[in-house]
Amino acid sequence: MFDRVYNFSSGPAVMPEAVLKRAADEMMNYGGSGMSVMEMSHRSKVYDNIIKEAEKLLRELMNVPDDYEVLFLQGGASLQFDMIPMNLAVGSGKVDIVMTGMWTKRAYAELKKLASPRVVASSEDKTYTYIPELTAEMFDPEADYVHICYNNTIYGTRYTDVPPCSRPLVADMSSCILSEPVDVSRFGLIFAGAQKNLGPAGLTIVIVRKDLLGRQPETLPAMLDYNVHAKNASLYNTPPTYAIYMCKLVLEWLRDLGGVEQIAAVNRRKADMIYGFLDGSNIFHATVSGKDRSIMNVPFVTGDPELDARFVAEAEEKGFKNLKGHRSVGGMRASIYNAMPEEGVEKLVQFMEDFEKKL
Numbered sequence: 001m002f003d004r005v006y007n008f009s010s011g012p013a014v015m016p017e018a019v020l021k022r023a024a025d026e027m028m029n030y031g032g033s034g035m036s037v038m039e040m041s042h043r044s045k046v047y048d049n050i051i052k053e054a055e056k057l058l059r060e061l062m063n064v065p066d067d068y069e070v071l072f073l074q075g076g077a078s079l080q081f082d083m084i085p086m087n088l089a090v091g092s093g094k095v096d097i098v099m100t101g102m103w104t105k106r107a108y109a110e111l112k113k114l115a116s117p118r119v120v121a122s123s124e125d126k127t128y129t130y131i132p133e134l135t136a137e138m139f140d141p142e143a144d145y146v147h148i149c150y151n152n153t154i155y156g157t158r159y160t161d162v163p164p165c166s167r168p169l170v171a172d173m174s175s176c177i178l179s180e181p182v183d184v185s186r187f188g189l190i191f192a193g194a195q196k197n198l199g200p201a202g203l204t205i206v207i208v209r210k211d212l213l214g215r216q217p218e219t220l221p222a223m224l225d226y227n228v229h230a231k232n233a234s235l236y237n238t239p240p241t242y243a244i245y246m247c248k249l250v251l252e253w254l255r256d257l258g259g260v261e262q263i264a265a266v267n268r269r270k271a272d273m274i275y276g277f278l279d280g281s282n283i284f285h286a287t288v289s290g291k292d293r294s295i296m297n298v299p300f301v302t303g304d305p306e307l308d309a310r311f312v313a314e315a316e317e318k319g320f321k322n323l324k325g326h327r328s329v330g331g332m333r334a335s336i337y338n339a340m341p342e343e344g345v346e347k348l349v350q351f352m353e354d355f356e357k358k359l
């Protein structure tokens, strides 16, 4: 049996080992409190320090300007597909969306129920293997906002530039938050489920410009209202206390590594290593080429489903777990989030080389 495997899952995903060890050390008695963080009142002083510290660290690491709220919510990124229109599609009701895969399709399906969405561009013609070229003229100047998915977890593409639109930009950063620097001030709202780069599932982060709040209809239920959460510093009701604590540990780990610039350099090396191998391989091929390649999710195929299955099975046996591609794409996918050590990617590439040689 393995002690620890290399986990290439797309999410919930690998966590930094140092964070898991620290959580284990603090499990029974957090900071001399005599109890686990799980057992604490969210209104206690000890817990208040944890949530405040988590927010402070996220603000520092992402350089979040003061005119933005940082919210710790529940319901996953998927609930944001509803909360965002409920809170922001309150002017013309028009929303522009760029279709780059399943997560924008999901967002669009919800938008149709709550607002008047328009697809500005789509990469469906080539199975979402690229990010469409976008120009300022393509966007509706009357749209309440523009929805994009910054990193497409399933198809393995990512934006390398912030789209040039004058309307508030809403970005799903579930699978790329903190992977490389982004200029938060260019976005109206950023959201992310925590279970890839931030911590365990159950926590969702929303970073929203304050001037976009305050126009919600009075009929909006409290739990769906960003303002309610903002006014109560994410403590309107019981937040996902343990997930927030784990997120704080992940953020401390990242700060101690040197922050986002540092991890971005590591991420680039990891991505270069695996794409470099794929580009030179005679049996494996990356499904995305060029600048839109994700540095977090790397889909690849052999072109032969039987060989794919054999590769995945042999990899599992050797401790390289969760390499099977998403059911809608097939093939393989290596998710190499912040917490995946460089050594894990090196060993995977070595294993792929050996697999190829043996054929």
Ligand SMILES: Cc1ncc(COP(=O)(O)O)c(C=O)c1O
Pocket (backbone or CB within 6 Å): 010, 011, 075, 076, 077, 078, 079, 103, 149, 151, 152, 153, 154, 172, 173, 174, 175, 193, 194
């Ligand atoms: C980019 C992206 N958006 C949204 C989601 C949905 O997240 P959740 O399961 O937290 O609702 C995922 C999940 O993998 C994702 O990768």
